[in-house]
Amino acid sequence: MLLQIGHSQQVTNGFSMPESITSNGERFFVSSQGQDFMTKDGDGFISEISSDGKILNHKFLPSKGILNAPKGMTIVNNILFVADLDRVVGYNIKNRKTVFELVIDEAKLLNDICESENGFIAVTETVSGNIYKINIDKKSFEIIGNIPTANGVAYNQKTKQLLVCSNGENYGDGSVYLKTENSEFKELPNISNGFFDGIEWVDNEHIIISDWITFPVNGYGKLWVYDLKNQQSEFNITEESIADIYYDNTTSKIYMPQMFHNKVLISDWEQLSKNQNEINNLYNYGVIDAFIGGLYRGTLPIKDLKLKGDFGLGAPNMLNGELTMLNGRAYQTKATGETIELENNHLTSFASVTFFKADTTFVQNSSADKSAVLNTIEKMLPSKNKMYAIKISGNFDHIKTRAFPPVENEPFPKLANILDQQQFFDYENADGTLIGFFLPSYLNGINAGGFHFHYLSNDKKQGGHILEFNGKDLKIEIANLKTFEMETPNDNDFQNFEFIKTENESLRKVEQGKH
CATH class of the missing domain: 2.130.10.10 (YVTN repeat-like/Quinoprotein amine dehydrogenase)
Incomplete structure (x- = not known):
């Protein structure tokens, strides 16, 4: 170099x-x-x-x-x-x-x-x-x-x-x-x-x-x-x-x-x-349990999000699709299928970003579907208890994505209650990039454990949350993330949100010093 x-x-x-x-x-x-x-x-x-x-x-x-x-x-x-x-x-x-x-x-x-x-x-x-x-x-x-x-x-x-x-x-x-x-x-x-x-x-x-x-x-x-x-x-x-x-x-x-x-x-x-500590840092804005629980109103400007990373995914303001960041630009794939570049003043309620710099790069030579590709990647990961940013690029024979509709009237429904309103998009012979992460299960609730990908076509006209894909000669880049930074919204909606309590009996006993 x-x-x-x-x-x-x-x-x-x-x-x-x-x-x-x-x-x-x-x-x-x-x-x-x-x-x-x-x-x-x-x-x-x-x-x-x-x-x-x-x-x-x-x-x-x-x-x-x-x-x-x-x-x-x-x-x-x-x-x-x-x-x-x-x-x-x-x-x-x-x-x-x-x-x-x-x-x-x-x-x-x-x-x-x-x-x-x-x-x-x-x-x-x-x-x-x-x-x-x-x-x-x-x-x-x-x-x-x-x-x-x-x-x-x-x-x-x-x-x-x-x-x-x-x-x-x-x-x-x-x-x-x-x-x-x-x-x-x-x-x-x-x-x-x-x-x-x-x-x-x-x-x-x-x-x-x-x-x-x-x-x-x-x-x-x-x-x-x-x-x-x-x-x-x-x-x-x-x-x-x-x-x-x-x-x-x-x-x-x-x-x-x-x-x-x-x-x-x-x-x-x-x-x-x-x-280069910032490159290996995963910045998480918001809590995914709160987001899927109905906190869709954006509170963080895209301009501020760009200070934390140039690669990642999240949710647009008041939902209406999916948010994807690639090469420092943020895009929204709407429920209509239209993909646009977001202005710096657009607000997000939940996002995960990093400055992407690959530690491992390889090519999946054989034709493979989503399950096979992710299985190959998982075998490459040193530990399932670490965090990774993953970029998959190339020509895809088929890609299926989805986007949620906009929400308007309060109280906003939980995300699980509008699954029937998802819009699905199928793309054939598509050139583009999958932007995503593999996160450990212990981050579930704060973020989504396991694999999570969004898609963005090379012409920036297609996108969405990945459901299915298959392709050949896909370039796979993996960045090992060493630190985790979390910021939560300061608005009243978040401060008053009722999180579902999950009991950890072992932790309770340790904290109380009782058998």
Whole structure:
């Protein structure tokens, strides 16, 4: 795997909302935005640091004049160009003099910047989504594309490809885009939506992207590696609010400004991989006994659920089908059979999610039905008393799913009392993914013990709770989950719900100390 050196993470404090790091291979610079990232208050500055993160000059720039909220930076021929709200400023790093300034009147939040083809730089404007190409000599610019909430930008001089990543209009549904020399921007597949910030080329086939997951932040983010050739992605969990990163091709170090903590972190992929507890965690919202007992009113926004995982299943607000999460996007398969992507403000009453990263992958070569496939998987599991997230993908000869109808009038019926209202769907020759879990029996009541799967077709038009399936050459991925996190609703319905008491005679005797 690329990016493997094996040194410990280094941390440098003392910045003021650091947003970007750049280098010419010899000197390293950090932009600090000051107290506010959108205000023309003149309190921004650029620091020079050593390759191991020590601050060499806290306020290296500007030596004269002001910077308001400097963000992305790039160095071209010893000129450090920085995006500063509505202007691009250039400084000679040898003598610290201002040698370039271009104001873009229509801009409000110029964000990231990179060297483009010879004599040009590219810069993103997040409010409008414009991507500008600037002629350095002529101090002129043109718009070469528009991506809503465009943020990170990176250009590959060899392949002449331009990358842009976005925050997403709902602050967490951003994507990554690629533009070749004579084409428009195209969205890259097989990477979860996120609140993407920085983007860097590792080599001609790999890129890394920083991802806040959503905004506001909630404790951690992601750092993605994307394989352009195979169109596959993987990630490691990082600390929160990692902004415009810099990747050093010589040392494989990743320089990460932690914006809301005024730090710079320096690490590599191997070191990040050593602390990935969130990936192996199962987050459970609600209690399944309460849900099937009639608590269908949603209380947790999908936006908050995405902070806990990018893979899982649950229930939509007021039922009406099934909820499935895959690659960081949440979908609802309705009782009509229609499958839609859910907005971030949609509420769920029950869900189980994790950040999926497989520990075991194999292919079921022979044709097999649900019973045979699950029997094969069960034999692969080290213990039935552990938790597992399971992904099954490929072409299915046949799939049968179901979805419950919406509920409207209180008191809501128990789920078992509306089984006759289930809607069933049969799909033939279906390409898609089963998303699910195997959970130990001791979690029954909190969740459902054993196997539980939902289906989502590759075109995201079909789905539902799995009842039957059969297929051949199915790819099976298993992630071992090591920790369990549970959160319960705070609404009155849950607080006053009457759970059915089950007596454990042995436990009663132990607690009372009686034979």
